[in-house]
Amino acid sequence: xxxxxxxxxxYLAAFFLAAMMLLTVADIxxxxxxxxxxxxxxxxxxxxxxxxxxxxxPAVFLRDEHLVVDVIDxxxxxxxxxxxxxxxxxxxxxxxxxxxxxxxxxxRSMHEFGDVTSDLSIPKIYYWIPVLLGVVASALxxxxxxxxxxxxxxxxxxxx
Amino acid sequence: MSNLAIGLLGAMVLLGVMFxxxxxxxxxxxxGACGYxxxxxxxxxxxxxGAVPFELASAYSLSLVPLFILMGAIASRAGMSRxxxxxxxxxxxxxxGSLTNATIGACAAFGAICGSSIATAATFSKxxxxxxxxHGYDEGLAAGCxxxxxxxxILIPPSVILAIYSLVAEQSLPQxxxxxxxxxxxxxxxxxxxxxxxxxxxxxxxxxxxAMTLAQRLRAAxxxxxxxxxxxxxxxGIYLGWFSPTEAAAIAAFAxxxxxxxxxxxxxxxFLDALLDTVYSTAMLFFIIVGAFIFSxxxxxxxxxxxxxxxxxxxxxxxxxxxxxxxxxxxxxxxFLEEVSTILITVPVILPLMASIGYDGIWFGIFVTVMAxxxxxxxxxxxxxxxxxxxxxxxxxxxxxxGTLPFLGADFVLVGLLIAFPAxxxxxxxxxxx
Numbered sequence: 001x002x003x004x005x006x007x008x009x010x011y012l013a014a015f016f017l018a019a020m021m022l023l024t025v026a027d028i029x030x031x032x033x034x035x036x037x038x039x040x041x042x043x044x045x046x047x048x049x050x051x052x053x054x055x056x057x058p059a060v061f062l063r064d065e066h067l068v069v070d071v072i073d074x075x076x077x078x079x080x081x082x083x084x085x086x087x088x089x090x091x092x093x094x095x096x097x098x099x100x101x102x103x104x105x106x107x108r109s110m111h112e113f114g115d116v117t118s119d120l121s122i123p124k125i126y127y128w129i130p131v132l133l134g135v136v137a138s139a140l141x142x143x144x145x146x147x148x149x150x151x152x153x154x155x156x157x158x159x160x
Numbered sequence: 161m162s163n164l165a166i167g168l169l170g171a172m173v174l175l176g177v178m179f180x181x182x183x184x185x186x187x188x189x190x191x192g193a194c195g196y197x198x199x200x201x202x203x204x205x206x207x208x209x210g211a212v213p214f215e216l217a218s219a220y221s222l223s224l225v226p227l228f229i230l231m232g233a234i235a236s237r238a239g240m241s242r243x244x245x246x247x248x249x250x251x252x253x254x255x256x257g258s259l260t261n262a263t264i265g266a267c268a269a270f271g272a273i274c275g276s277s278i279a280t281a282a283t284f285s286k287x288x289x290x291x292x293x294x295h296g297y298d299e300g301l302a303a304g305c306x307x308x309x310x311x312x313x314i315l316i317p318p319s320v321i322l323a324i325y326s327l328v329a330e331q332s333l334p335q336x337x338x339x340x341x342x343x344x345x346x347x348x349x350x351x352x353x354x355x356x357x358x359x360x361x362x363x364x365x366x367x368x369x370x371a372m373t374l375a376q377r378l379r380a381a382x383x384x385x386x387x388x389x390x391x392x393x394x395x396x397g398i399y400l401g402w403f404s405p406t407e408a409a410a411i412a413a414f415a416x417x418x419x420x421x422x423x424x425x426x427x428x429x430x431f432l433d434a435l436l437d438t439v440y441s442t443a444m445l446f447f448i449i450v451g452a453f454i455f456s457x458x459x460x461x462x463x464x465x466x467x468x469x470x471x472x473x474x475x476x477x478x479x480x481x482x483x484x485x486x487x488x489x490x491x492x493x494x495x496f497l498e499e500v501s502t503i504l505i506t507v508p509v510i511l512p513l514m515a516s517i518g519y520d521g522i523w524f525g526i527f528v529t530v531m532a533x534x535x536x537x538x539x540x541x542x543x544x545x546x547x548x549x550x551x552x553x554x555x556x557x558x559x560x561x562x563g564t565l566p567f568l569g570a571d572f573v574l575v576g577l578l579i580a581f582p583a584x585x586x587x588x589x590x591x592x593x594x
Contacts (some may be wrong), residue, residue, distance in 0.1 A: 007436075013443070014435035017226055024227075024410035028403065042220050045406070050217040052226060056443035065444055066183035067498050071540055084181040092186045095209075099189075102210025127218050135213070 002144065006062040009137070013056035020048035040119035050127050054134025061092070061141035082149075089145050096139040103132055163199055167462030170195035174455065174505075184501050185444075188451025195458040208457060213450045220406065221327055222449075226442040227409030228318050231394060231416050232274030233434035236283040238420030243383030244269045245287050250380040254371030257359040259295060260305050261352050263288040267309035268348040271316030273390045273412070275323070276441075277536050281310025281544035285551045298365035301358065303555050304537075304563015307544040308571075309351060311533035314499075316344035317395050318409070321529050324449065324500060328456070328507050331521040333405045334398050335589040339522050343530060343578060343585055350570035358566060386419050399592060445500060452504030465512045472513060479517040483579055486510060490528065494535020498543065502535065503528050519582065526585040527578055534571045537564040 023044055031037040038044070060066060068088065073081055107128035115124035161169075174191040178184060189209065197205035216222060235241075248265035252258040263284060270280050284306050292302035314321045317337035326333040359366050372380070394412035397403045403411060420426025459465070472482060489510070493502045507528065514524050536544045539561045549557050578584055 010436045010439055011432075013439035014432065017230065017435055017439055017442075020223065021227060021230065021410045021413050024407055025414045028407055028411055045223050046218040046220055049219075049223045049226070050214075052439055053217050053443050053446045056439040057447065060440055060443045060447070063440070065440060066185065067444065067448065067501075068181045068183050069178045069496055069498075069541065070181065071496050072179060072181060074540065081181065087180070088182045088186070091182050091190060095186050095189050098193075098206065099209055099213060102206050103214065104210075106207075106210050106214065128214065131214050131217055 002062055002148075006059040009055055009059040009062070013052050013059070016048050016051040016055065020045055020052065023048070040117070040122075043117045043120050043122055047122065047127060051130040054130045057134045058137035058141045061138045062144065064145060066092075086146065086149050089142050089149065093139060093142040093146065096135055096142060100132065100135045100139060103128070103135065107132060163462040164464055164467045166195060166198055167459055167464035167467075170455075170458060170462070171464075178497070183447075184498060185447035185449075185451040188448065188455040188501070188505070192451065192455030192458045196454070196461060199458070199461050208454060212453050212457075216446070216450055216453060219327075222446075224333075224406040224409045225320055225323055225445065226438055227406065227413050228275040228320055228323060228394075229279075229441055230434065230438040231318075231390070231409060231413040232276055232279045232313075233437045234413060234416040234420060234426065234431065235270070235273050235390065236279060237430040237434045238416065238423075238426040240273070240383075240386055240416075240425075241266065241270055241283040241287050243380075244387060245284070245291070246380040247384050250372055250377035253369070253377065256363065256368050257355045257366040258369055259288070259292045259297060260301065260355045260358075260366060263292070263305050264309040264312075264348055264351045264355065267306070268312045268316055268344070269384075269387055271312040271314075271344065273318075273387060273394060273416070274313050275318045275320035277311045277313040277533065277544055278547055280313030281307055282547045282551065284310060285548045289548070289552055295369050296367045298362070298563075299555050300559040300563035301365050302563070303545075303548050303552060303560040304565070304567065305351075305355070307537050307542065307548050307560055308564050308567030309348075310544045310547075311536045311571075312344060312348055312351075314536075315340055315347060315526075315529055315533055317341060319529065320445075321500065321503065321532055322525055323405070324445075325503055325507065325525045325528065327449075328452070328504055329511055329521050329525060331525055335522050335593075336525045337395060337398070338589040338592050339526050339585040340529065341588055343526055343574060346577070346584070347530070347533070347570065347574050350573055351567055354566045354570050386423075389419070390416055448498075448501050449504060452501060455505060456508040460508055465509045468509060469513050469516045473516065482513065482517055486514065487531070487575060487579075490531035491534060491538070494531060495538050496541045497535070498541070499532040499535050503532065520586070522589060523578075523582050523585050527575070530571065530575055530578060534568065534575075537561075537568060537571075 027038040027041050111125040116122060170191055174187060177187040177191055193205045193209050196208060244266040245262055249262040251265060252261040267280055267284055274280050288306055289302050293299055317340050319340060322336045322340060323333060326336055390412050393415055394408050398405055398408050417431055511521060511524055536542055545557060545560045548560060
């Protein structure tokens, strides 16, 4: 189930990545052969990047793929490592919640001012949507990790 | 407590928190935000935590990172590593140690289309290690050679590490790529010298493999056209003024996919997996970059970099001692910290110091990348060694580390040469600017 949800996020992010690539290629081809560049490429790529990264982020949390320094694994018992993993997840949860909480007013003020991009007049709030959703979903993913930690009782390491 | 003391304390707390297995990106954000709050109040610190991810997520210059990763991922899914290995084997075949040298040559070539050492090592661990073991090569040497040669991926352009460095250090990426080319080729040559020495000292580690026939060699060389085309698009196109680095990355990734589909070496499944691998590693990297930006804003706020430069000059340390200290610092950090975070955390502090004794930002980018290649293979946290061990669980990590040791020597020779002759890196970008 967890892996299934992670894959959905992964494929969605992959879609945006592929779109970024294809759009750039299309722009280069149109520009070189028909001298007709796509308008506002920069803004589209930036939107694609925000979507790619923040939609993939919850998947990284679900798959527990974040890099950790694991020197301590060789110095202590597996039980201590598990306790530290739980602590790490709790800290991650706090950081993500603070991030989301601080993002809301920034996004709201941009929305209320009606900020738009210069070329295509894309409302700035569209850039905020994937960012906010991604951070909130990552916080939920961390909650799932914590819940599974309690129930599973066995290490919930990265799945193959 | 002075701001400087807060900065130093923050750096130590950061190491402590990371040591306790808190994910690197989370640790950087947490310590960076708390430190910032101590110096400049909670209000500003919290706003920064909300604003930095958004600023970075929609930063155009960052968009080339996933695209370069994607190109490498597609190239390895499309089996291009196998073809490169065969082609390199065609060059070295007939000599003792030919398979080891072929691995180094092929990794260097693969580095020209792949910007990541982990990906290069992972790819060649599947191709080269079974081949070397089949012919009775010493398994420590086989694995150590792939782990070390894999690090060429980040040095030979394009390079994901240099792309990230160009962001934090605000240096030109085309110049960095040009500067990395000669040191990268030199390192590959030094690795081959290492193999030649090993073959002399321990001939039993590398049994003689029957030589390929001329026809076989020529057939193997034909596969190189893909590499040539992709390198042309991804790197040469930037210098011809055809593409920006982001465009070059996009078109090269696209070309890799088209070549893969056209030659039936890439399946739809393989393409999707390459996309998935890329988005996961991009998101993971990105979270570290966000944390590192927050942490470095805190460090810059404490004026630690300026104070450090002032202190070093006040004490009257000679430039040579400063360079030795910096090499030691990167070596120590590299032994346990992952390479991208090492660069992101240290550059805001160490670059001003190096600039004050006359080394410029382009040179320093190459220097930290070479130090990163050392960190990638030095125990206890050698990431390329981990990758290889995960794929070959029957080779103990200690044996792989032993195998990388002679190559580590070559890495340090390169560091020495770079310090003694900065022109090694700086000559090509200067020549291209003319």
